[in-house]
Amino acid sequence: MTKRLQDIARRIGRPFYGNRRLIKYYWERTRRNKLAVFGLAFIAFLILLALIGPLLTLDPMSVNFEEKNLPPVGFTTEKSVYHIETDDFTTTEVFGTWRHPLGTEGKGRDMLAMIVSGARISLLVGLIATGIAIILGTIIGVLSAYLGGWADNVLMRFTDIMMTFPFFLLLVLIVFIFGPSLAFIVLVIGLTGWTGTARLIRSEALSLRTREFVTAAKALGASDGRIIFRHLIPNAISLIIVIATLSIPGVILAEAALSFIGLGDPTMASWGIILEAGQHSLDTSWWVAVEPGIMLFLTVLAFNFLGDGLRDAFDPKSNI
Amino acid sequence: MNNTILKVNNLKTYFFTRRGIVKAVNGVDFELKRGECLCLVGESGCGKTVTALSILGLIDSPPGRIINGEVRYGNLDLVKCSPKQLRQIRGKEIAMIFQEAQSALNPVFTIGDQIIEQLKLHLPLEHREARDRAMILLEEMGIPTVERVMSYYPHQLSGGMKQRALIAMSLSCDPQIIIADEPTTAVDVTIKAQILDIFRELKAKRQMSLIFITHDLGAVAEIGDRAVVIYGGRDIETAPVSEIIGSPKHPYTVGLIECLPDISKTTDRLVSIPGIIPSPIELPQGCPFHPRCPKAMEICSQQEPPQTTISEGHKVNCHLYQ
Numbered sequence: 001m002t003k004r005l006q007d008i009a010r011r012i013g014r015p016f017y018g019n020r021r022l023i024k025y026y027w028e029r030t031r032r033n034k035l036a037v038f039g040l041a042f043i044a045f046l047i048l049l050a051l052i053g054p055l056l057t058l059d060p061m062s063v064n065f066e067e068k069n070l071p072p073v074g075f076t077t078e079k080s081v082y083h084i085e086t087d088d089f090t091t092t093e094v095f096g097t098w099r100h101p102l103g104t105e106g107k108g109r110d111m112l113a114m115i116v117s118g119a120r121i122s123l124l125v126g127l128i129a130t131g132i133a134i135i136l137g138t139i140i141g142v143l144s145a146y147l148g149g150w151a152d153n154v155l156m157r158f159t160d161i162m163m164t165f166p167f168f169l170l171l172v173l174i175v176f177i178f179g180p181s182l183a184f185i186v187l188v189i190g191l192t193g194w195t196g197t198a199r200l201i202r203s204e205a206l207s208l209r210t211r212e213f214v215t216a217a218k219a220l221g222a223s224d225g226r227i228i229f230r231h232l233i234p235n236a237i238s239l240i241i242v243i244a245t246l247s248i249p250g251v252i253l254a255e256a257a258l259s260f261i262g263l264g265d266p267t268m269a270s271w272g273i274i275l276e277a278g279q280h281s282l283d284t285s286w287w288v289a290v291e292p293g294i295m296l297f298l299t300v301l302a303f304n305f306l307g308d309g310l311r312d313a314f315d316p317k318s319n320i
Numbered sequence: 321m322n323n324t325i326l327k328v329n330n331l332k333t334y335f336f337t338r339r340g341i342v343k344a345v346n347g348v349d350f351e352l353k354r355g356e357c358l359c360l361v362g363e364s365g366c367g368k369t370v371t372a373l374s375i376l377g378l379i380d381s382p383p384g385r386i387i388n389g390e391v392r393y394g395n396l397d398l399v400k401c402s403p404k405q406l407r408q409i410r411g412k413e414i415a416m417i418f419q420e421a422q423s424a425l426n427p428v429f430t431i432g433d434q435i436i437e438q439l440k441l442h443l444p445l446e447h448r449e450a451r452d453r454a455m456i457l458l459e460e461m462g463i464p465t466v467e468r469v470m471s472y473y474p475h476q477l478s479g480g481m482k483q484r485a486l487i488a489m490s491l492s493c494d495p496q497i498i499i500a501d502e503p504t505t506a507v508d509v510t511i512k513a514q515i516l517d518i519f520r521e522l523k524a525k526r527q528m529s530l531i532f533i534t535h536d537l538g539a540v541a542e543i544g545d546r547a548v549v550i551y552g553g554r555d556i557e558t559a560p561v562s563e564i565i566g567s568p569k570h571p572y573t574v575g576l577i578e579c580l581p582d583i584s585k586t587t588d589r590l591v592s593i594p595g596i597i598p599s600p601i602e603l604p605q606g607c608p609f610h611p612r613c614p615k616a617m618e619i620c621s622q623q624e625p626p627q628t629t630i631s632e633g634h635k636v637n638c639h640l641y642q
Binding site: 105151209212213215216217218219220221222223226230231235237 | 373376378382401407408409410413415416418419423424426427429430437438441462486489490615
């Protein structure tokens with residue numbers, strides 16, 4: 001199985017797979033863009049956080065009403081306590097504790113643990129949905145360009161229809177029918193988000209397929225499949241990488257937006273879900289909404305910076 | 321014994337464009353004998369390359385279509401073959417070498433990768449065997465430090481090296497016929513001489529049949545056995561190379577040979593054939609060459625000249641020799 005995967009990676013990613021010199025060259029070019037390096041570093045940190053973070057933090061789902069609405073370390077809030085004997089409220093000051101460095105939310109769950117597990121979910125959503133979208137978009141785009149004629153027409157008109165299709169409506173419908181499940185959300189985002197990719201890849205493949213090496217490959221007996229997978233896709237791989245990097249933040253935001261309006265999976269503490277929970281208590285415990293907000297902001301920014309940096313690095317016309 | 325390996329009969333390839341029907345190939349006839357080098361000679365745009373692409377069924381459709389004629393290879397008519405049959409013939413039986421090696425090689429794969437892939441495509445070889453064969457092939461092409469070149473990308477090689485790698489790739493499956501489309505046009509004279517040497521050797525050693533497409537009469541004289549002169553999508557003169565060069569019959573062939581600059585004479589102006597090659601959309605009536613022909617007669621603009629046999633193996637389409 002791993003051998004098979006390796007083989008596929010080698011075939012499609014051939015320009016980069018096992019080619020240290022080229023990777024080094026592009027790294028040198030990317031490195032000159034400070035923001036891109038920041039983006040890469042932040043994404044690496046995020047991945048690390050998502051991978052090993054949950055082992056180090058408290059259980060993000062354990063509820064503890066004794067410790068609800070604790071502020072982050074270094075902040076204080078006032079808490080009103082109702083005394084049944086005197087039928088009166090007393091106000092006490094509450095300090096952040098090191099046990100909950102980022103505070104707790106309204107049910108006493110640890111914010112740090114929730115942010116960390118939210119990173120895992122958001123990244124997973126971003127990567128899987130983008131993966132589905134990119135694979136679909138690449139296949140449809142390349143096929144469209146390569147086959148041409150009526151097939152091109154059918155595929156591109158289908159793309160147009162998908163582009164105008166209100167996928168939010170589809171999500172609402174699916175959530176209504178199947179209940180709010182993360183798997184469905186990922187699937188729907190992936191299955192509807194390939195249209196832009198298909199357009200871009202098609203235009204790239206249109207120019208690639210008229211190149212002489214494609215005719216030469218045909219003249220030496222290559223089949224259509226071989227031309228698509230050996231000649232067209234590997235030559236478009238840098239474009240595909242850039243599109244993928246730049247579409248991950250959109251997907252993460254889409255999931256957060258869905259969660260925010262209440263269509264998210266309530267069993268998972270994704271950033272969108274936390275944000276949604278936090279909006280109701282902005283006046284008492286602002287950190288519940290602000291913390292996932294900052295994380296979303298930084299993540300989206302990091303992917304965009306990295307994508308821009310990669311685009312410049314891969315573009316032979318730009319002199320950086 | 322039948323000595324003809326490939327026979328092209330009245331081949332017509334048209335492109336149906338918005339501006340009109342482009343008659344790129346308009347009735348070409350020739351036959352290729354086993355082990356010979358046949359040159360297709362003509363100016364740019366006369367239909368040489370389209371003829372070659374038509375033989376292999378590589379015309380993009382739409383807009384192009386082979387509307388008439390047959391290409392006999394063994395007992396197959398390549399024009400009527402299924403795409404699958406054609407794929408098995410391409411590369412294995414008939415291979416093609418393209419003009420510009422830089423653009424005919426895939427820029428993102430190493431030379432070794434590309435040759436190995438080609439070998440594995442047609443022959444049941446293990447990776448290791450294919451690799452060994454690829455290295456032997458490159459060595460035969462006179463490439464030094466084969467091991468290194470195998471791991472190079474096309475842009476890391478010089479023009480001559482690329483052309484040799486491309487030839488090695490075309491030869492990898494021991495095809496019966498090689499179609500070389502101006503392989504010496506994009507390289508300088510010394511490389512050109514070396515590449516012509518390679519072709520000469522191939523012909524001698526492997527008994528390969530060669531269709532050599534060129535506009536360079538020097539190269540024709542060097543390696544050709546017979547030549548077909550093409551003008552306006554038609555073959556207008558077919559003869560052994562010595563006769564084409566020594567006693568050309570068609571006024572166009574005569575003109576072509578007069579155009580060759582002579583290094584021993586100093587002249588102010590080089591000789592050229594007046595006029596330009598006709599647009600393949602509006603080919604002139606009658607003989608396609610008559611508007612430029614110094615010996616044009618009235619009949620030339622009315623009737624297409626039939627083929628006349630001058631001598632054994634020398635045929636010409638011209639009213640002068642009726």
